[in-house]
Structure formats: C-alpha cells, structure tokens
Amino acid sequence: MLARCAWRRCGRSGLRCGARPRHARPNAWWADTYRAQPIGSLLWTLNRSKIANRAQLLQRIRSIATDALQPLQTAGYVKSISVRVGMATNDTAAIGVSLTRPDGSTSQYSWLWQVP
Numbered sequence: 001m002l003a004r005c006a007w008r009r010c011g012r013s014g015l016r017c018g019a020r021p022r023h024a025r026p027n028a029w030w031a032d033t034y035r036a037q038p039i040g041s042l043l044w045t046l047n048r049s050k051i052a053n054r055a056q057l058l059q060r061i062r063s064i065a066t067d068a069l070q071p072l073q074t075a076g077y078v079k080s081i082s083v084r085v086g087m088a089t090n091d092t093a094a095i096g097v098s099l100t101r102p103d104g105s106t107s108q109y110s111w112l113w114q115v116p
Contacts, residue, residue, distance in 0.1 A: 041068040047116050057115060058085045061093055069097065076102065091115055 051057040080100040088094040096110040
C-alpha cells in the first residue's frame, strides 16, 4: 500500500503543484526522482485546490486513488482495482479500496481523508 501512502512528486506528471516553482513538495517520496513510473498518491495536491463542488472533489479523489494503485495492476499483483469514495462528514471523505488478486482473493482497505 506504499502506492497510497507515499506522496508522489508531481513535476513529471504534468500537474502544476502550485504557483511557486519550489512547491515540488520536498517531502514527496524521494525515489520518484529516479523512477520512470512514479508511485504514490497525488492526494496531497488537493490540499491547495479550490474545488467548491463536492461531486467534482469526490471524483478527483477517486481518480487520484485509482491512479496511485494502477502500478499494482500493471505489475500483475492485482487483477482489478475498485475505489469507492463518499463523504463521511462535511469535511471528511471516506475512501474504500478493494483489490482482487490474480487468484481471485480480495483485500479491502479503507481510510478517512480530511477534505480541503
């Protein structure tokens, strides 16, 4: 689950991380500097966003979580990834992930994230 827990550097992905060029998040995962396919989540980038529409925010969270887990599927560790996102409270998103392995067994993970 390093893919979900690590903060991906956003420079190579084409995502503009902030107005200041030095905002490459110095505490993003250092090893992404040397990887062709970065791992980790860009969820932290939403802390600086101004998304007023909750539906758009939830879709963006789902997209970021799916993208962070995609390397597991590409490498063949999982057969499918399912991400569910909803609001637990007014300022907290509930994120649920279900990973199906090639043998058909599944693992479920969930966590809460405070929305900006």
